[in-house]
Amino acid sequence: MKCKEKCLLKNKACKQTSCKHWLDYKQDLNCSLITVERHGPLTLREVAERLHISYVRVKQIQDKAIVKIFKKISRENF
16 A cells, blocks of 8 residues: 555555655645645645745746756757
């Protein structure tokens, strides 16, 4: 049984902080997989709330990721 399934079955927040899906947000049982399953795509403000960082910082991270993606795509096309 996977970690996510155990948390859902027990309806208790995950304590396995070493898990790559763990986040400090008890309303969604500390699991990003459960968050996506329950809420679908999140707004930048919702992501900021869950990560305990500002909306502006989430936007900066998103912008940087988009630039990296476009650079990778352009390199692969040539």
